[in-house]
Amino acid sequence: MSEPYRVIVIEDDPDVAFYIKTVLTKQGCIVQTFHDPAFAQQAMRLYEPDVVITDIEMPGITGIQVIELVRAVRPGTPVVVMTAHVSVDYAVEALRANADEFLTKPIPSADLIAVVTRLADEFRRAKASMPDPEVVLAIGAHPDDVELGVGGILLGHRSAGDAVHILTLSRGGKGGQVSERQTEAFVSAEMLGARLHLEDLPDSEIAENEPTLSLIAKVVAEIRPTIVYVHSDHDMHQDHRAVHKAALLATRAVRSVSCYQSPSSTVDFRPNRFVAIDEFLDKKIQLVQAHKSQVAVSRAHTSDALLAAARYWSRFGDGEACEPLEIVRDSGDLSFGSADVALALKAHRQAQASQLSQ
Ligand SMILES: [Zn+2]
Incomplete structure (x- = not known):
């Protein structure tokens, strides 16, 4: 990859956040983790990520709301939603909010890498083919x-x-x-x-x-x-x-x-x-x-x-x-x-x- 992919992880469980950061950093990604979703929008402006990974359920906020916050700052940014267990309700809700991908915990590192690399690559290519924003x-x-x-x-x-x-x-x-x-x-x-x-x-x-x-x-x-x-x-x-x-x-x-x-x-x-x-x-x-x-x-x-x-x-x-x-x-x-x-x-x-x- 030419320029390292930038990834933001929003996850209140420090063990999961650390795991994701470790796996993706080894792949050459630049990873920022946030335990408090309140920083989601600031983080978007500061780091301009290629992919956002968020937990589905955190204190005071859902992953669905995180998707909205993220897209309000940078429309089109790919968002991966992590769930602790497969739940049809969550899946339907997240799909409606246009999540790009789901990963079920515990997340195999190969799946994580494959999903993040694919979404980041697609996002970069789509951006490159677009005219500069007005x-x-x-x-x-x-x-x-x-x-x-x-x-x-x-x-x-x-x-x-x-x-x-x-x-x-x-x-x-x-x-x-x-x-x-x-x-x-x-x-x-x-x-x-x-x-x-x-x-x-x-x-x-x-x-x-x-x-x-x-x-x-x-x-x-x-x-x-x-x-x-x-x-x-x-x-x-x-x-x-x-x-x-x-x-x-x-x-x-x-x-x-x-x-x-x-x-x-x-x-x-x-x-x-x-x-x-x-x-x-x-x-x-x-x-x-x-x-x-x-x-x-x-x-x-x-x-x-x-x-x-x-x-x-x-x-x-x-x-x-x-x-x-x-x-x-x-x-x-x-x-x-x-x-x-x-x-x-x-x-x-x-x-x-x-x-x-x-
Ligand atoms: Zn007036």
Whole structure:
């Protein structure tokens, strides 16, 4: 193997963890063991493993929940679930959660090595054949603007393994308590798996030149986005228009820039791309409603309103729910479906399985 496979083991039994680490280290793998599943997500970010091995049952958490935590950080990462005894219930549950493989304890070392090597190899090959992940920057004037406009699209990017950043330029003092809105913004970004850059410009007085321009330019220089979403110019809210103008200047070197709809968009908002968000609509509604202080005062935050808008725009696009975009600039393919490592892996495994069964 060219570069050693990186493996994370989540197992509360130190003897089992030690055994797995010993066997795989002898094969040249780099193995990190964690007795406390609470570190699963941090470990994913830190070690970027090729395979995760988890126990099915640990105090306070199940292996199924571990799969979800792992995939939220890096979609497509292979997960091996270990069980102490063969149980049909566990197997069905783990399969539903898309575990890649089961191993029944005590695990013969040859099986362990074979499974880990195969999954790591498949994962690396699938990644190598994929385009580089996008770096997405969604810019909004106030907390919740981005979720309302492109919440579904951002969830799509996350599920394709793209990095998502949110830049929010004010803390929304006019629409509620700053401390409350700030907390809501972080909760929502966490749910999305996005990094939040939260600035503190005065709500309702955001300027279209400085300091707005420099704040956006600073984030652009730091993260080098390949795709940007921002407010439309066709919007009644002056903050939204100001952010639109500043962002267009600050992102002029970015390959793809488009504008999203807000509850304050005017009839001049004229989208020319409609992105299907069917599988992300429920989660989008949760993201929007994580801004609890706004749900109480805004009709735009109700499930009905979000659902109706997505249904309406779908008449121009595919599927039954769409988010509309005005394209400012697009010198590349914006579709996130093509970069889905998880899907590619699934297809690869299905092909293998059908070969085996012949
Ligand atoms: Zn706003």
